[in-house]
Amino acid sequence: MKKKLIMVIVILCTTAWITRSQTYDIVLKGGHMIDPKNNIDEVMDLAIADGKIAQVAKTIDETGAAKVIDATNMYVTPGVIDLHVHVYYGTKADQDYMNGPNAVPPDGFSFRAGVTTVVDAGSSGWRTFPDFKRQTIDMAKTRVLAFLNIVGEGMRGGPFEQNTKDMDARKTAEFASAHPDIIVGIKLAHYNGHEWAPTDSAVHAGILADLPVMIDFGGSIPPLSIEELFMEHLRPGDIFTHCYASLQSRESLVDDNGKVKPFVFDARKKGIIFDVGHGGGSFRWSQAIPAMEQGFLPDAISSDLHIGSMNSGMKDMSNLMSKFLNLGMSLQDVILRSTWNPAKIIHHPELGNLSVGSEADIAVFSLRKGNFGFLDTGNEKMEGDQKLETELTIRAGKIVWDLNGIGATAIRQ
Numbered sequence: 001m002k003k004k005l006i007m008v009i010v011i012l013c014t015t016a017w018i019t020r021s022q023t024y025d026i027v028l029k030g031g032h033m034i035d036p037k038n039n040i041d042e043v044m045d046l047a048i049a050d051g052k053i054a055q056v057a058k059t060i061d062e063t064g065a066a067k068v069i070d071a072t073n074m075y076v077t078p079g080v081i082d083l084h085v086h087v088y089y090g091t092k093a094d095q096d097y098m099n100g101p102n103a104v105p106p107d108g109f110s111f112r113a114g115v116t117t118v119v120d121a122g123s124s125g126w127r128t129f130p131d132f133k134r135q136t137i138d139m140a141k142t143r144v145l146a147f148l149n150i151v152g153e154g155m156r157g158g159p160f161e162q163n164t165k166d167m168d169a170r171k172t173a174e175f176a177s178a179h180p181d182i183i184v185g186i187k188l189a190h191y192n193g194h195e196w197a198p199t200d201s202a203v204h205a206g207i208l209a210d211l212p213v214m215i216d217f218g219g220s221i222p223p224l225s226i227e228e229l230f231m232e233h234l235r236p237g238d239i240f241t242h243c244y245a246s247l248q249s250r251e252s253l254v255d256d257n258g259k260v261k262p263f264v265f266d267a268r269k270k271g272i273i274f275d276v277g278h279g280g281g282s283f284r285w286s287q288a289i290p291a292m293e294q295g296f297l298p299d300a301i302s303s304d305l306h307i308g309s310m311n312s313g314m315k316d317m318s319n320l321m322s323k324f325l326n327l328g329m330s331l332q333d334v335i336l337r338s339t340w341n342p343a344k345i346i347h348h349p350e351l352g353n354l355s356v357g358s359e360a361d362i363a364v365f366s367l368r369k370g371n372f373g374f375l376d377t378g379n380e381k382m383e384g385d386q387k388l389e390t391e392l393t394i395r396a397g398k399i400v401w402d403l404n405g406i407g408a409t410a411i412r413q
């Protein structure tokens with residue numbers, strides 16, 4: 001009996017010792033956490049160990065932690081997932097977004113805007129993906145996922161993207177299925193013709209590989225019917241990008257009287273996903289303002305990052321997210337649409353959240369108050385009074401961006 005009691009005491013003491021001596025690599029203290037997946041919208045501490053989220057609680061004992069970061073008056077969110085970027089950068093002057101100068105290197109533009117995962121939107125096809133993977137994806141600290149273009153060459157520009165002979169659904173699907181860790185969908189973009197075959201090829205590849213399809217609906221003049229696209233060609237879960245574009249060559253969601261077309265709500269009910277894909281020519285206040293007023297919010301806020309968009313109205317994800325704040329979207333909704341929603345859209349529910357055990361991809365934002373101006377792709381300005389600023393970005397437990405040194409040690413005098 002006595003022996004047993006001693007054993008119990010020994011076990012209890014050991015357990016207590018283990019609990020007390022548990023050390024964290026980083027503890028983020030006192031930040032306002034917004035984690036839509038877990039319905040968290042309050043001040044919480046968060047601890048990181050071995051690149052993973054180790055604990056989330058009202059108060060975490062930071063004793064023994066290698067680093068303690070005070071996030072008081074800041075917002076702590078999952079690392080942002082940018083659903084639409086072009087990061088197959090290179091030096092081939094005539095190759096557009098495919099190993100060309102219109103794309104950008106991911107790490108140069110992601111972390112500074114709170115982004116930890118980017119999804120390349122069809123810059124490569126099955127012929128060019130191996131080069132993209134070797135040159136960019138494998139080299140980047142940012143997590144780079146990809147939609148594979150239905151065009152084998154990818155976004156090589158000009159006639160390459162019009163070549164229906166290079167749109168092989170079976171090959172594209174087989175290739176996508178062989179890279180399930182990186183390829184999350186199929187893309188069709190920039191097709192100018194009036195046939196539906198390219199759309200249907202992309203969807204066919206999506207069916208064969210069991211992946212969603214993202215459609216950048218071409219440049220056909222007169223434009224094709226988007227009602228027909230939504231209701232007859234796309235499946236639930238397929239993605240319509242550039243949703244607030246106003247172009248001659250593509251039908252818009254909002255009509256000339258400022259009304260969201262009725263079939264657009266039906267398409268949403270069917271399960272069509274609406275993605276911002278701001279870009280250099282695809283986001284107009286004349287679409288976004290009435291759509292927001294009539295309750296038609298985008299499912300995903302994404303940048304369509306490339307040289308043209310980052311140097312004009314889009315700038316970066318935190319600026320784009322701020323636009324939606326100033327359009328009247330709540331901060332919780334903005335974070336949902338740039339973290340957990342995109343994770344679900346690409347069927348990667350392990351991303352875009354702050355659950356214990358998840359990879360520690362985290363963004364910390366300040367919400368600045370002041371006088372700010374936001375541009376659309378027609379260079380029209382909307383004034384606003386709030387702006388998100390990326391204070392800190394953590395990727396797989398490592399600090400990769402620290403604007404004001406909240407994660408750094410103070411200077412020694």
Ligand SMILES: [Zn+2]
Nearest residue numbers: 084086121304
């Ligand atoms: Zn794009």
